[in-house]
Amino acid sequence: MADSRTHSASRETGAWAANGYAMLILLIVLLVLTAARVLGFAGSDPGASEVLWFLSTIFIGPVLIVLIASGFYMIQPNQAAAIGLFGAYRGTDRNHGLRWVWPWMTKTKISVRANNVVSEKLKVNDLRGNPIEIAANVVWRVSDTAQALFDVDDYKAFVFVQIESAVRSIGSRYPYDDIEHQEVTLRSHHDQINAELRTELNARLVLAGITVDECGLTHLAYAPEIAGAMLRRQQAEAVISARKKLVEGAVSMVEMALTQLSEKNVVELDDERRAAMVSNLMVVLCGERDAQPVVNAGSLYQ
Template sequence: MSDSKTHSASQETTAWSISGYLMLIAMLVLVVLTAARILGFASSDPGPEDVVWFVPFVLLGPVAIVFIASGFYMIQPNQAAAIMLFGSYRGTDRSHGLRWIWPWLSKTKISVRANNVVSEKLKVNDLRGNPIEIAANVVWRVSDTAQALFDVDDYKGFVFVQIESAVRSIGSRYPYDDIEHQEVTLRGNHDQINAELRTELNARLVLAGITVDECGLTHLAYAPEIAGAMLRRQQAEAVISARKKLVEGAVTMVEMALTQLSEKNVVELDDERRAAMVSNLMVVLCGERDAQPVVNAGTLYQ
């Protein structure tokens, strides 16, 4: 069962062909010989034996010229030609320039150049169910001409459909953003997301003989219906995160100040005044406005 599945897919092979320039020279030589023979026969007084030899030569010469001329074809750089014999695949010719094969063989040209595709903006629900808009840029090329021509009906349309499917799959597999940076997200882990998208595309397109060289997200945003609410949430999360860092820093600074005051015997504070100093320092360090200093001209204790 597995062998039948393996052999069901086409595989590119190298087709037989020769340089078209050699056959062009042979055709030109044949043209010159045929023309010279005709002119020589017309300018002389041929006998019966000459006529017997002349008629087959005149008939076969043009036929051979037409036969040779029918086998020429041109392949440009980064282009290939699939050779067919009455519907049977005989191989692929990737040698660019003027080429020649038997005239009864048909040729189907296919480009193996790199193609750049920018997908449409797709609306997808991310891992948390939030609707987002996502689009990707994909650089792909044909790596196996036999699979591209014979294993799928339209390999270009196949590529477009698979790009859309892969982008939707990646978009629904991860959350859009994570303010705590504990998860892999679409917005925060571009390299990982792009690498996974390329791997998935190559797995999907191997059936059509397509290889993805590069891909990446070109558009990523919340859908318009929730963009305002998500922006406010992001702003609130950013404020909370900033406040958290500010408080952590303030606690550290207060602890350091009290430790140094105690170690250097600058002042001795009881628990009540230590609590008051901690409260004042936290207000100064965490407040959004500049602190106004108060000069105590009296004694330390009232």
């Protein structure tokens, strides 16, 4: 036997509702007919039976007028109205303009426009345990009005809480940065991170009938308590990386120079002269200052 406490998801369906402009014309016709009947009766000399018939039927017009006048409601573009009857959901009317339903049916209006939310800056530990600050911008809208109204208590508060949870989850799932560019990081792989955040948000918000159209990180930085230290580390890593590239290029250039000198027989170099040339070229290519040439007037061995 199924547990009666199990949550059952609602599903949006179309509601019956009449065109409000047609009902407005009908209301005007009833007003004219009722007024004409009253004026016609007042200008005549009816008998007793006609008076009784008039009194017994005169209430029909006003009752119909009140019923029709009480059923009007307005829906703006990108707005919907959930129709209910004695606590039961009877469907959603998404047709904008002047609409009409029976007055004893409830009308709960809900916006289906796109909403833009920028989350607060959250402090999260990334994959390596470094505290970082992270925030995201999320564009969401109501796609199923029944779920938004009846499956969660407050769908807007639900969206804010789930955005915070998803941003925290993404922030702790990846490192902030990787100087060697071998990992997916929060700072360098924006498209992948944003796509994964959108997928996770849609999975979290499907319960409330919410769809996320677009999202992305708007703030990403190390927490203030480690920002200075991490900046120095990044600078040191950048210097090391630059030096590594510089040395690799210098070695390649020295190798090319020695190869061409040997192939073109420009000069015959023994091991000692080769070592001296390599040392000089490395100093020239890797030094931070311009090299100052020194003219040797004697022999290389003196």
